[in-house]
Amino acid sequence: MNFLEEKIITDGKIFNENILKVDGFLNHQIDMDIMRQIACEIKRRFKGVHVDKILTIEASGIAIAVTLANMYDVPVVFAKKSATVNSTDDKYVSEAYSFTRKTMNKVFVSKPYLHEGEDILIVDDFIADGQAANSLVEIVKQAGANIVGIGVAIEKGQQNGGKMLREKGFHVESIAIIDTMNVETQTVFFRRQ
């Protein structure tokens, strides 16, 4: 087991077969030691890959993006969510369905912050159904930039987001991939990588 799988075992809480709560160290309170290790490990897995910019989505992706960008010394761009924003001349806009809120969100990045030909590394804390990552992929395509990889802390392997993105040909790296969870025994089974 790697450091993140160990942390999930000790500090994560399983609410049901689909919901893992890691807000004690990842997305409400942030354990900076774990955060630095996540960033180091993402950087290691994309060794040799050129990165111009790191793209994430508000809010909880920002912590990983900033820690990683500090190592690469490149800018972060975080996409914003809005229920109402319209496609305009000055924004790239896509959509993501939120399963937690059961609403369709618009996701946008202002045009001056993504350029044609730039090498973009997409990062986030979680990948589940892949809605958020997909909306970022869509935005990068609109900008004519290149997606050099997608790096996340935790992939919920029971859902299809990671699989779908890999099938599309993207280089996806997840530090921990959950295969199954058992709420009664509070056990998590990780995919061997």
Added chain:
Amino acid sequence: MNFLEEKIITDGKIFNENILKVDGFLNHQIDMDIMRQIACEIKRRFKGVHVDKILTIEASGIAIAVTLANMYDVPVVFAKKSATVNSTDDKYVSEAYSFTRKTMNKVFVSKPYLHEGEDILIVDDFIADGQAANSLVEIVKQAGANIVGIGVAIEKGQQNGGKMLREKGFHVESIAIIDTMNVETQTVFFRRQ
């Protein structure tokens, strides 16, 4: 002029006497060089102050909080916003009026992440009317923790948030304090510190 005042002059955009857009380097795209300098300068201004935890509010406060927490090597807690959350046994809840969205937001932190007696440094990207900072102050008080300071990148001195918090006795440090802005000449006047 310090580094942030210079950056505001060169890259900020004044939309009217009250709206300064700095999303090219602070709260949409993030210039990591500026971000590190902001964190270093906040740390310098609170030299000798003991900090157990850094508290901010999603989303744009997270970047500064994480960069600073990386230097202090303490955890970050970011308060979450919700239109609907209710006061419960497991959350500290306060309120903040959003002038941009013209709505009252609930702001909350789960109880396990703030403890009685902890020394909390509150940080954010902006302070304007002080609604966000005030909601964090309220939450820290509910937890019985101590506010050792409030550090922000940019204070809008035309609004009263910073003044009000200083009058309440808090140690507030703002790297750049805007006194007035002129949209026609695109000039910004900073308060001498």
